[in-house]
Amino acid sequence: MELTLKKRKRNTIIPGFSLTLGYTMLYLSIIVLLPLSMIFFNTFSMSWSEFFETISHPRAVASYRLTLSTALAAGLMNVVFGTIIAWVLVRYQFPGKRIVDGLVDLPFALPTAVAGIALATLYAPNGWIGQFFDFKIAYTPLGIIIALTFIGLPFVVRTVQPVLQNLGIEIEEASASLGANRLQTFFKVIFPELIPAVITGFSLAFARALGEYGSVVFIAGNMPMETEITPLIIMTKLEQYDYAGATAIATVMLVASFIFLLIINIIQWYTNRKFNQF
Numbered sequence: 001m002e003l004t005l006k007k008r009k010r011n012t013i014i015p016g017f018s019l020t021l022g023y024t025m026l027y028l029s030i031i032v033l034l035p036l037s038m039i040f041f042n043t044f045s046m047s048w049s050e051f052f053e054t055i056s057h058p059r060a061v062a063s064y065r066l067t068l069s070t071a072l073a074a075g076l077m078n079v080v081f082g083t084i085i086a087w088v089l090v091r092y093q094f095p096g097k098r099i100v101d102g103l104v105d106l107p108f109a110l111p112t113a114v115a116g117i118a119l120a121t122l123y124a125p126n127g128w129i130g131q132f133f134d135f136k137i138a139y140t141p142l143g144i145i146i147a148l149t150f151i152g153l154p155f156v157v158r159t160v161q162p163v164l165q166n167l168g169i170e171i172e173e174a175s176a177s178l179g180a181n182r183l184q185t186f187f188k189v190i191f192p193e194l195i196p197a198v199i200t201g202f203s204l205a206f207a208r209a210l211g212e213y214g215s216v217v218f219i220a221g222n223m224p225m226e227t228e229i230t231p232l233i234i235m236t237k238l239e240q241y242d243y244a245g246a247t248a249i250a251t252v253m254l255v256a257s258f259i260f261l262l263i264i265n266i267i268q269w270y271t272n273r274k275f276n277q278f
Contacts, residue, residue: 042247054248063230071209074148078205082156090164112214120219139221147215152205159201203264
């Protein structure tokens with residue numbers, strides 16, 4: 001027993017751990033914690049009644065609901081289509097594959113305002129795509145979901161793709177040789193290995209969608225109580241020099257984002273622990 005404890009202690013001692021841990025905490029404090037703390041600091045200038053009145057205003061509550069629902073919908077869509085795209089890029093060879101692979105990263109490089117203008121032009125009632133539908137796409141929550149799906153797609157593809165590359169086609173061939181059909185091979189052999197990567201990609205896409213502004217503001221229409229997202233309300237208050245009100249709403253989104261990401265990380269930890277046991 002004593003030997004096991006010593007061995008475990010010895011295996012956890014990494015050369016330079018104290019130095020790297022100190023640098024990590026210092027870096028995170030300066031880059032992440034200090035800016036976030038200023039949000040709470042500015043909020044403290046308000047009384048509790050003013051704070052509650054600001055964050056519970058019907059216009060703000062409607063924006064919370066819209067932002068969270070569209071971010072969730074876009075994240076789930078990216079999970080489905082991002083996994084399919086990653087599968088195609090890994091498992092199949094076709095002309096122009098390198099070009100398609102490069103296009104996946106385009107939302108990373110494209111300025112969000114340019115993406116928003118392009119999407120609004122495409123899906124407007126008289127746009128290249130919007131003119132063929134009897135219902136409106138742009139200036140509706142559906143348009144917001146499309147914009148958030150566009151900017152979040154690379155997160156899922158790039159997290160699932162390396163896992164599929166490590167899984168090799170030999171696993172599928174072995175499963176087939178043991179009598180499993182295609183659905184059984186996918187859901188019982190491949191999908192369990194993809195779950196941690198899929199959850200990671202979803203959490204990244206969801207977090208990006210919660211704070212997205214540039215690509216959404218052009219296609220949303222920004223109608224209060226209907227298509228007005230929370231980041232737009234924050235920007236509006238900043239333009240009105242209402243810094244306390246802006247930080248109050250930002251605090252709500254920050255806390256909500258932290259709770260959602262914490263839940264996602266707990267689910268990811270549980271799935272990793274479950275599948276690593278086998």
